[in-house]
Every structure is written in structure tokens, then in C-alpha cells.
Amino acid sequence: MATVDPLQTLQAALAQPANSVEQAELLAQLREALEARPQPLPILCATLLGTVAAGVEDSLLKRFVLDLIHFGIARANLSLEQRTQCA
Numbered sequence: 001m002a003t004v005d006p007l008q009t010l011q012a013a014l015a016q017p018a019n020s021v022e023q024a025e026l027l028a029q030l031r032e033a034l035e036a037r038p039q040p041l042p043i044l045c046a047t048l049l050g051t052v053a054a055g056v057e058d059s060l061l062k063r064f065v066l067d068l069i070h071f072g073i074a075r076a077n078l079s080l081e082q083r084t085q086c087a
Contacts, residue, residue, distance in 0.1 A: 004033035006040045010048075019060045027064045034068070041072040042082050 013026035034041055048065045072078065 004029055006030060006033055006044060009033065010044065014061075024060055027060065031064070031068070031071075035071070038072070038078055039082075041068070041078065045069050045072050 009026055009030040013023050013030065016023035016026065034044070045065075045068060048068070052062045052065045072082075
């Protein structure tokens with residue numbers, strides 16, 4: 001697997017039409033990259049939390065963010081401090 005830049009992949013996903021196949025594919029690539037290298041998770045979780053905390057309607061992005069936060073807290077190979085940052 002080629003190295004994926006999480007920030008660039010996220011930006012590309014956000015540039016796609018909401019709930020599109022293209023957005024879903026990019027978010028899946030991002031998730032795969034973060035599972036392999038979870039270090040950017042706390043920053044991404046903190047950045048994206050605002051997108052779901054504001055009562056935004058159900059969307060692919062909202063489900064992705066909630067799943068990402070769950071992964072960061074419960075399953076990622078992160079230190080306790082990094083897990084806390086995801087929360």
C-alpha cells in the first residue's frame with residue numbers, strides 16, 4: 001500500500017459531493033491508512049468533532065467521524081494521553 005497523507009486524503013474527501021461514492025472511497029482509504037498508522041488520530045478527531053457536534057444531519061461524513069473517534073478511543077494502538085485527546 002502506498003503511503004497516504006491523512007490530511008490530503010481528508011481534504012480530497014471533503015471536496016467531493018456529500019454522501020457520494022467518491023467520498024466514501026476516499027474516507028475508506030483514510031480509515032485504512034489510520035489503522036496502519038494511528039498517530040494523526042487525535043488531531044483529526046479534534047478537528048472533525050465539530051462536524052458532528054453541531055447537530056448536523058446524518059451523513060457519510062458524520063458516521064465516519066463517529067466511527068473514527070470510537071476507533072481512536074477503543075482500538076487504536078495509542079497511548080492513554082492520545083486516546084484521551086480523541087475523546
